[in-house]
Amino acid sequence: MATITALLFDFGGTLDGPAHWLDRFLASYRAAGVDISRIELDPAFDHATRTGYGATRIVARFGMTDLVRFLVGHQFEYLRKSGPEALRATLEDAGAAGRHRLVEAVTNSFVLETSAGLAHSREVVGPLKSRFKLGVVSNFYGNLDRVLQEAKLDRFFTAIVDSSRLGIFKPDAGIFEAALKKIQCAPESVAMIGDSIGKDCAPARKLGMRAVWLCSEPREGEDSGAADVTIRSIDEVAQIRW
CATH class of the missing domain: 3.40.50.1000 (HAD superfamily/HAD-like)
Structure with missing residues (x-):
């Protein structure tokens, strides 16, 4: 040999x-107070991943924080339109400012764990x-x-x-x-x-x-x-x- x-x-x-990124995103969502399961987050995670793969010219200049913010933003947009009914209502009621705060909370939590790793x-x-x-x-x-x-x-x-x-x-x-x-x-x-x-x-x-x-x-x-x-x-x- x-x-x-x-x-x-x-x-x-x-x-x-x-840990897999999906599991880490799930933990970050829950830490931000978003009630969501792994099965419910999975299609939003896949959607954001595919979007990222298709946006290389934009993403190429991003560091980790900007990348994660980009992915979480697309996850939230997917969940607001196609997520579970209760979550869609919660995100709609939060308004643009509330959704922005949640995106930042999820992003910061994920990046903190990533930086430590x-x-x-x-x-x-x-x-x-x-x-x-x-x-x-x-x-x-x-x-x-x-x-x-x-x-x-x-x-x-x-x-x-x-x-x-x-x-x-x-x-x-x-x-x-x-x-x-x-x-x-x-x-x-x-x-x-x-x-x-x-x-x-x-x-x-x-x-x-x-x-x-x-x-x-x-x-x-x-x-x-x-x-x-x-x-x-x-x-x-x-x-x-x-």
């Missing part, structure tokens, strides 16, 4: 904290740079380089592959192949670390990479069979015996 000389990281749910990852990833080539492979909005620079993480990575910039999204093999080309490593010498079996582990493993599943909380329908290693925290990366 080849020696691992490079590590590729997912971003959302991996480098910025150990990125600060922690800085401490974890920094020492790895002396042992491995490092890269990030993410389904993102065209501003991943800016977000990593803002978080003082960019200096650690040889490759930053943003799906919206590349025009290829996980789990398509092309996004991983682009990262391998940038770090100039054969797949068998690379490990992919991410929180999704379907988007990170399975496609990476199919290309011949080692797959590390960051599973802070098991989610229904995800099977660790597509991962070579399962970890509960990003801190465990440094302890993996390759």
Whole structure:
């Protein structure tokens, strides 16, 4: 078995904290006093994500706070028009000013948690740079380089592959192949670390990479069979015996 000389990281749910963005948005909504379930928020989350992917020219200049505000704003617009009846009424009654305050509250809560996750990852990833080539492979909005620079993480990575910039999204093999080309490593010498079996582990493993599943909380329908290693925290990366 080849020696691992490079590590590729997912971003959302991996480098910025150990939870899926939908779950973190849900917690931020509830902290802001919005009564909503995960199932109710899911279509608004998907709508905002698709909108962000289609607005790369605008989003490319955003840091994390502006990105999250953009996404939350589109989530609220979806919920106001197509959300549960009770929530639609609440948001309508709140008026534009009330909705703006809620958007800011959700944004600030989400960004605060994200900033803490990125600060922690800085401490974890920094020492790895002396042992491995490092890269990030993410389904993102065209501003991943800016977000990593803002978080003082960019200096650690040889490759930053943003799906919206590349025009290829996980789990398509092309996004991983682009990262391998940038770090100039054969797949068998690379490990992919991410929180999704379907988007990170399975496609990476199919290309011949080692797959590390960051599973802070098991989610229904995800099977660790597509991962070579399962970890509960990003801190465990440094302890993996390759």
